[in-house]
Amino acid sequence: MAFKRLVSGWDLSFHTPHRESRFTAETVVNQIQSVRTNKKRSMCLNYTIVLRGKWSIFLSLPHHMYHLLKFHMRTKKSWIGNGSIEIKLGSLLFVLFALVSCTPEKPQTGNEHAVMGTLYQQSSAEVRALQYQAFAIARIRLDQAGICYPGAALEDSTEKPLAVVVDIDETVLDNSPYQAKGILENFSYPTGWNDWCNLSIAEPIPGALDFLNYADSKNVRIYYISNRKEVVREGTIKNLVDKGFPQAIDEQLFLRTESVSKTARRDAVSLNHEIVLLMGDNLTDFADIFAHKSIAERADEVDAFRTEFGSRFIVLPNSTYGEWEGAVYDYDYKASSEEKDKKRKAALKGY
Numbered sequence: 001m002a003f004k005r006l007v008s009g010w011d012l013s014f015h016t017p018h019r020e021s022r023f024t025a026e027t028v029v030n031q032i033q034s035v036r037t038n039k040k041r042s043m044c045l046n047y048t049i050v051l052r053g054k055w056s057i058f059l060s061l062p063h064h065m066y067h068l069l070k071f072h073m074r075t076k077k078s079w080i081g082n083g084s085i086e087i088k089l090g091s092l093l094f095v096l097f098a099l100v101s102c103t104p105e106k107p108q109t110g111n112e113h114a115v116m117g118t119l120y121q122q123s124s125a126e127v128r129a130l131q132y133q134a135f136a137i138a139r140i141r142l143d144q145a146g147i148c149y150p151g152a153a154l155e156d157s158t159e160k161p162l163a164v165v166v167d168i169d170e171t172v173l174d175n176s177p178y179q180a181k182g183i184l185e186n187f188s189y190p191t192g193w194n195d196w197c198n199l200s201i202a203e204p205i206p207g208a209l210d211f212l213n214y215a216d217s218k219n220v221r222i223y224y225i226s227n228r229k230e231v232v233r234e235g236t237i238k239n240l241v242d243k244g245f246p247q248a249i250d251e252q253l254f255l256r257t258e259s260v261s262k263t264a265r266r267d268a269v270s271l272n273h274e275i276v277l278l279m280g281d282n283l284t285d286f287a288d289i290f291a292h293k294s295i296a297e298r299a300d301e302v303d304a305f306r307t308e309f310g311s312r313f314i315v316l317p318n319s320t321y322g323e324w325e326g327a328v329y330d331y332d333y334k335a336s337s338e339e340k341d342k343k344r345k346a347a348l349k350g351y
Contacts, residue, residue: 110337111183111187113340113341113344114179114183117319118176121179121318121319122177122180128206130317131206131208132206134315135206135210136207137310137314138211138279141311141314142218142276146218159274160272161219161220161221161274162218162221162273162274163269163274163275164221164222164276164277164279165225166212166223167281168224168228168236169226169227169228169281170316171208171279171281171285172205172224172245173203173205173208173240174202174203174205175196175202177196178196179321194232197236199235200239201239202243204243204245209244212245212247213244215246223254224248224253224254225254226255226256227262228255230255230257233255237253261284261288263287276312277312279314279316281316282318282324283298283301289305292326293327294327295324328347329343330343
């Protein structure tokens with residue numbers, strides 16, 4: 001809550017944080033007087049006093065040696081005091097330093113570490129370029145698969161029809177607004193996740209629609225395999241259909257029931273289809289060999305499968321969440337914010 005009053009061209013504003021169902025103070029500036037050494041108005045100096053967690057004060061003061069600030073404080077119902085402060089300009093910076101240094105810092109929110117990752121995912125042109133690049137490579141690989149398996153996509157072929165398997169979140173639909181809201185309002189998954197999914201407003205990942213509509217035009221089957229839960233099936237299909245995704249029907253949407261592993265669902269598709277491409281933002285979208293491994297082990301497995309990436313496995317960027325984060329925490333998602341912060345810093349490699 002902020003109250004500001006302009007008096008004689010000098011601006012003084014006090015800001016107090018809103019406290020739910022608690023007493024909130026209003027600061028009213030009644031008068032600001034300056035001792036002048038001449039009749040001309042001098043140049044103003046701006047200062048900001050931040051009393052963390054309590055007050056934030058902005059001062060714009062004329063450039064003179066002494067300034068007398070007279071003020072009154074009141075509640076919503078009655079005045080609770082008044083007084084004056086004499087500030088010697090030469091001592092002002094020392095006073096500001098003392099006020100800030102002696103005030104305890106406001107505790108960091110549990111999601112503060114996610115700000116830059118979410119900003120990168122949501123606003124960087126580089127992520128957008130990587131997404132277009134992933135789907136461009138996927139189209140090339142799909143065309144090559146059509147040559148390797150001539151007629152495989154035709155209904156009357158004796159070969160298995162071709163299929164593409166895609167994850168949903170951060171692969172074809174962008175959930176960064178959910179991540180951003182969690183940071184701004186200090187909550188995290190799973191709080192609000194089902195509500196977000198059922199809003200059915202997630203936007204397509206750049207390049208996803210063009211690629212999947214191209215696959216559809218080539219009679220390639222598209223299977224959406226996601227670890228969203230069955231409770232959001234209707235909202236998920238609506239979102240996909242509303243945004244123009246092809247083949248977004250119940251029979252081709254495999255959601256999570258019991259296990260987070262996607263192996264059984266991929267195997268179900270493989271029974272009657274030749275899966276030529278798998279696309280996802282998490283390594284477990286491709287194989288369970290990557291699941292629940294340490295940072296080093298995950299890197300080793302990627303090295304072992306390096307010929308698959310860009311060939312049959314197409315990875316999309318996701319800096320906001322994923323199994324990579326679990327590996328940092330040793331998969332202890334219930335660890336305190338302080339413990340997680342220590343683990344994040346311990347995983348960094350400096351020099």
